[in-house]
Amino acid sequence: MSAANRRPVSRSGGERSLDTSHGTVLYLEGLSVSFDGFKAINDLSLYINDGELRCVIGPNGAGKTTLMDIVTGKTRPDEGEAWFGQTLDLLRLDEAAIANAGIGRKFQQPTVFTELTVAENLELAMAGNRNVLSVLRAKLSGEQRDLIASTLERIGLVALRDMNASTLSHGQKQWLEIGMLLMQQPRLLLVDEPATGMTHQEMAQTGELLCSLAGDHSVVVVEHDMDFVRSLDSPVTVLHQGSVLAEGSLDAIQSDPLVRSVYLGE
Amino acid sequence: MMNVRGGTLPPVFFQRLWRAVLLGLAVCFSPVQAADLPDALQSALEDLAGRDKVLRLEAVERIANSGTEESEALLQVILSGELYHWKPEDRFVRGEKDGRKFILYALEDGAELATVGRREAKKVSINNTLRGAVKSALATLDLIAPDPAKRLAGVRAQFAALAVPVERIDALLESESDTAVRDSLVTLRAMTLVSDETASGEPLMTAIAALGNSTEPGALTPLKGRFERSDDDAEKSALSSAIKAFESRQARFGMVKQVFFGLSLGSILVLAAIGLAITFGVMGVINMAHGELIMLGAYTTWAMQQLLPGQPGVALLLAIPMGFMVSASVGMVMERFAISKLYGRPLETLLLTFGFSLILQQAVRTFISARNVAVSNPSWMSGSLELHPMLSLTMNRVVIMFFCLAVFAVLWWVMQRTRFGLQLRAVTQHREMARCVGVRSRRIDTLTFGLGAGLAGLAGVALSQLGNVGPNLGQAWIVDSFLVVVFGGVGNLWGTLIGGLGIGVATKLIEPWSGAVLAKVLLLVAVILFIQRRPRGLFPPSGRSAGDN
Amino acid sequence: MNRYLSAVLADRMGVVLLTVLLVSAVWVPIASLVLPASHPLHMGSYSVALWGKYLCFGLLALSLDMVWGKLGILSLGHGVFFGLGGYVMGMYLMRQVGDRGVYGDPILPDFMVFLNWDELPWYWFGFDHAWIAFPLILIVPGLLAYVFGALAFRSRVTGVYLSIITQAMTYAVMLAFFRNELGFGGNNGLTGFFDILGYDLREDVTRAALFSATALSLAGCYVLCRCLFATRLGLLCTAVRDAESRVRFLGYRTDRVKLSVFVLSAAIAGLAGALYVPQVGIINPGEFSPLNSIEIVIWVALGGRGTLWGAVVGAVVVNVAKTQFTGWLPEGWLFMLGGLFVLTTLYLPRGLAMLVPKRVSGS
Structure with missing residues (x-):
């Protein structure tokens, strides 16, 4: 279960070449994982296309977060395969290697570095060489300063750039974490409940931001809020008891009797 | 030739001896008159008082082999140099010097006979050769x-x-x-x-x-x-195969013995560690004062024995509940007034409890003594249990093994079958959830800490029966206890049991070829390496929340 | 360079500390060598060595604060690195004794003659040369820290588990060093030194020089740490301390971050040990006892962890108190120390640094 036994693969965070020649960026095939006999993920298969925006919904305990844990290397599945592009076997990489390969994650509970300032949080997240010596010698170039400034603007935290992150509100932390995700410049973004704690206006902004990312990036959004999902106007995957229950447009999903019975007990 | 202590004897000696044995056996079954020395002894004593060296030596053998009730006492008298010839009565007696006089006692029944001047009593003196013969004769007396x-x-x-x-x-x-x-x-x-x-x-x-x-x-x-x-070649090969057979059997029993010592050490480790495992499992608190709580249990045993002088067994039995209560109360006071204020900050708690350990240690040094105190073993805990001529186990270790199993069984029952145990397990698994369903987790914390501390007290009571009781007692066990907890996995009773016994047996199996210190070092290194491979112990808690930090 | 200078200057208490260190590095030799013994400000060689010892402890506390305050690794075994540095220095000093030992053997130290050893064990070779021995002061503790850290951090042992195995490590090393067979003098350790780099250790000049070297080393290491934590690696350390798993998802190898700082910290602790030995004249396995290591923790906790200067102040304050107290009431010191642990953790969670107003400390 521990990711500690995985082979650490040292990759520079800079230029990444990902073989997506078949148009698929993430293959998950027959994944199963159980905790103490409880099957959190049960024979789950999921394919995300290059540049796609996908919503994953499902009731509590459907395995959404565990799914993200597997993709980002936090949890190792008992069975199944997970490939990033054509060539990268995610099950053989640890968290850092996966992040460097180009998968970024925003957590359900926003996790930022509270003792650092907003700008410093972004600086740490910024794509670049991650090995200790280069981090030690790293200095912000003018270009990088501009990137941080523009990201601050994008997430609306310009005024707070030198504040400790501990002083931010829940919604501001969400934004900061999204900002960190942007700084990472990942190929695939896993976004876990980004709308929690946001006003309707902020939610709309987040939706716009995520939609604008799609195309260059692939985005997987896990969300509870149906209005937010609707605003994204993207294909939806429904998870139930650790496997995929249905896939399709939101309207199609909502009229699916199987989904209705799971959600509404009909 | 036969080598006998005191010199080489001629073969004729054996013939005489043999006759003496037969005579002795005959006397043994003949009626003996009370208050009078049997004839055989009387004549032997006459020879002993004589001057013929050979006859004197023979006389000792004759007394030894007489098979009479008095022979042992008589030999003792001879050995102590208290045998006198009472000349006026021509009688052999035991004499005690009293100033210039001698008090004479009958050899048969020890009755005081008379007090005489030194002219009337003549000492039957013995030399070293004779003394040796008397000693070996005394030893062979038991044979019959x-x-x-x-x-x-x-x-x-x-x-x-x-x-x-x-x-x-x-x-x-x-x-x-x-x-x-x-x-x-x-x-x-x-x-x-x-x-x-x-x-x-x-x-x-x-x-x-x-x-x-x-x-x-x-x-x-x-x-x-x-x-x-x-x-002789044939002889040599027979000897060498016999030696081999013997030594391999000896090695087998030696192994069994080491395993027993290992289990014994392991059971002590389990006792010492199990309280720690519970508090760590439930509260995430490393209690660095655990060793000193063990020490308090040992001192409680000492105090009980001071209160009940001459009753070490009763005192020990009473020390079991008392030791539990003393350590448990100290633990609960610590929890209530200090540790509870640092909830959720395990590293600070570690330092805090370390402070307590220093204070408790110094308190014992200042108020009792800086030196070790003597705790005695009751009779039923001393001596050894002989399972086989090649395998005898010391009684205190055997008793402590059973004590450990009993404590474990009771603890298991408390955890699995009582309401407190249920609540405790609930808090271990999910504190917030337990609170939601009405478990007062604060109260459970205090009780749990008390339970862990009380178990340390029990370990102390047991340890007092094995070695020195002093202010440093706890220090010696604390690192080992931690290793057992870490090795066995947190919050898992079985893990602690298996971990403790495993570490104990491993230590004792390594010790014969590595020495005690190196064995300890090797084991520490092994456990450290083990933790590297399985950071959460033998039986790790599992679940989605288990990996979060 | 500008960035580093401003980082050092922004830490005002640190500037005060550095000033005190630099001034004393100059003043103590004057007070001890130039001023006549009758002068009220004269310092005897005993107090020079005593203050030198306090500063060694300050350096040791600094090294612990690097990993505990800045990285969240509560090492209960930092004494092991201090002790190893001390032993390397002790071995060098032992080889300088030459034939002046009790047994007069030109090669073998006294304890080896006493144990009837015929020749120097291989791991003692080269220790008569300062250019071999002195680098080892940093390398040996650093190497142990590397091996231990690589194992521990790779397998993600954290929190109290990590603390406990650091304690087990120092305990194991202590047991090993108590053995005569290991070749480091067993119980008695290494003592009976004569001179260092050709200077007599009993001379006032040498003692004053050692003091100055200690004060300057402390100042140098302090500046080094300050600069280190002003880099992006410093930010990363803070991030690792507060949310290690999150840092991994950003693509950083947190184990390597921790390992590099841990190794650096061990080397500094080794330097402290090496400066300590010639000033106190002895190194023995007692330095590895778990109690010693945990005392370092209370220095840092009392001074205020994470501030760097607080660790140094805490070390000096506790040790001055210890010297005073053990002279006055030897029985009571453990009560005091225990009480310090309890009171600090309960009422001064950020240590004495809490008492310094923010605008003064500048942080």
């Missing part, structure tokens, strides 16, 4: 004691000196009915034969083979001794 257990002890006492001639052993064998004594006699006979340079041929070979199969620890010495001296 009426009590089989005494006879057995007597036979075994001869294993080192091998001073009993084969003929005598054969005679004893003829009349012996007790199987255990017979077996020992056979072994003694074989040992005597093997170390007898003149022995050879079939009887010797049988004896060698018998020793090879013997379970008597002393059987190896004559075999090895003869192997070094012998130049």
Whole structure:
């Protein structure tokens, strides 16, 4: 279960070449994982296309977060395969290697570095060489300063750039974490409940931001809020008891009797 | 030639001895008049008081082999140099010097006879040769004691000196009915034969083979001794195979013994660690004062023995609940007034409890003594339990092993079958959830800490029976206890049991070839490496939340 | 360079500390060598060595604060690195004794002659040369820290588990060093030194020089740490301390971050040990006892962890108190120390640094 036994693969965070020649960026095939006999993920298969925006919904305990844990290397599945592009076997990489390969994650509970300032949080997240010596010698170039400034603007935290992150509100932390995700410049973004704690206006902004990312990036959004999902106007995957229950447009999903019975007990 | 302490004796000696034995046996079954020394003893004493060296030596043997009730006491009197000849009465008596006078007592019943001047009593003095003969005679006396257990002890006492001639052993064998004594006699006979340079041929070979199969620890010495001296090839090969057989059996029993010592050490480790495992499992608190809580339990035992002088057993039994309560109360006070204020900050708690450990240690030094105090073992915890001639286990360790199992069983019952145990497990698994369903987790914390501390007290009571009780007692066990907890996995009773016993057995199996200190170092390194591979112990808690930090 | 200078200057208490260190590095030799013994400000060689010892402890506390305050690794075994540095220095000093030992053997130290050893064990070779021995002061503790850290951090042992195995490590090393067979003098350790780099250790000049070297080393290491934590690696350390798993998802190898700082910290602790030995004249396995290591923790906790200067102040304050207290009431010191642990953790969670107003400390 521990990711500690995985082979650490040292990759520079800079230029990444990902073989997506078949148009698929993430293959998950027959994944199963159980905790103490409880099957959190049960024979789950999921394919995300290059540049796609996908919503994953499902009731509590459907395995959404565990799914993200597997993709980002936090949890190792008992069975199944997970490939990033054509060539990268995610099950053989640890968290850092996966992040460097180009998968970024925003957590359900926003996790930022509270003792650092907003700008410093972004600086740490910024794509670049991650090995200790280069981090030690790293200095912000003018270009990088501009990137941080523009990201601050994008997430609306310009005024707070030198504040400790501990002083931010829940919604501001969400934004900061999204900002960190942007700084990472990942190929695939896993976004876990980004709308929690946001006003309707902020939610709309987040939706716009995520939609604008799609195309260059692939985005997987896990969300509870149906209005937010609707605003994204993207294909939806429904998870139930650790496997995929249905896939399709939101309207199609909502009229699916199987989904209705799971959600509404009909 | 036979070597007897005190010199080399001529063969004629054995004939006389043999006659003396027969005479002794005859006397043994003849009616003896009370308040009068048997004739055999009387005549022997007359010879002893004489000047003929050979006769005097013989006299000692005659007394020893007389088989009379008085012979042992008489030999003791001779050895202590208190045998006097009361000239006017021509009677042998025991005399005590009182100033310039002598007080005389009857040898038969110890009655005081008279107080006489020094002219009337003449000391029967003995020289070193005689003293040696008396000593060995005293040792062989047990060989014909009426009590089989005494006879057995007597036979075994001869294993080192091998001073009993084969003929005598054969005679004893003829009349012996007790199987255990017979077996020992056979072994003694074989040992005597093997170390007898003149022995050879079939009887010797049988004896060698018998020793090879013997379970008597002393059987190896004559075999090895003869192997070094012998130049006969056939004899040598028989000896070497017997030695091999013996040594491999000895090694097997040695292994069993090491495993027992390991289990014993392990059971102590389990006792010491289990309280720690519970508090760590439930509260995530490393209690660095755990060792000092163990020490308090040991001191409670000492205090109970001071309160009940002369009743070490009762005091020890009372110390079990008392030790639990003393340590538990100290633990609960610590939890209530300090540790509870640092909830959720395990590293700070570690430092805080370390402060308590220093204070408790110094308190014992200041208010009781900086030196070790003496805790005595009750009779039922001293001595040893002989499972086999090659395998005897010390009683205190055996008792403590059972005590450990009993504590474990009770604890398991508390955890699985009581309401408190249920709540405790609930808090361990999910504190917030437990609170939601009405468990007062604060109260459970205090009680849990009390339970863990009380268990430390029990460990202290047990430890007081094994070694020194002093202010540093706890320090010696704390690192080991941590390792057991870490090795076994947190919050898992079975993990602690298996971990403790495993570490104990491993230590004792490594020790014979590495030495105690190196064994400890090796084990520490091994556990550290183990933690590297399995950071959450043998039986890790699992679940989605388990990996979060 | 500008960035580093401003980082050092922004830490005002640190500037005060550095000033005190630099001034004393100059003043103590004057007070001890130039001023006559009758002068009220004269310092005897005993107090020079005593203050030198305090500063060694300050350096040791600084090294612990690097990993505990800045990285969240509560090492209960930092004494092991201090002790190893001390032993390396002790071995060098032992080889300088030459034939002046009690047994007068030109090669073998006294304890080896006493144990009837015929020749120097291989791991003692080269220790008569300062250019071999002195680098080892940093390398040996650093190497142990590397091996231990690589194992521990790779397998993600954290929190109290990590603390406990650091304690087990120092305990194991202590047991090993108590053995005569290991070749480091067993129980008695290494003592009976004569001179260092050709200077007599009993001379006032040498003692004053050692003091100055200690003060300057402390100042140097302090500046080094300050600069280190002003880099992006410093930010990363803070991030690792507060949310290690999150840092991994950003693509950083947190184990390597921790390992590099841990190794650096061990080397500094080794330097402290090496400066300590010639000033106190002895090194023995007692330095590895778990109690010693945990005392370092209370210095840092009392001074205020994470501030760096607080660790140094805490070390000096506790040790001055210890010297005073053990002279006055030897029985009571453990009560005091225990009480310090309890009171600090309960009422001064950020240590004495809490008492310094923010605008003064500048942080």
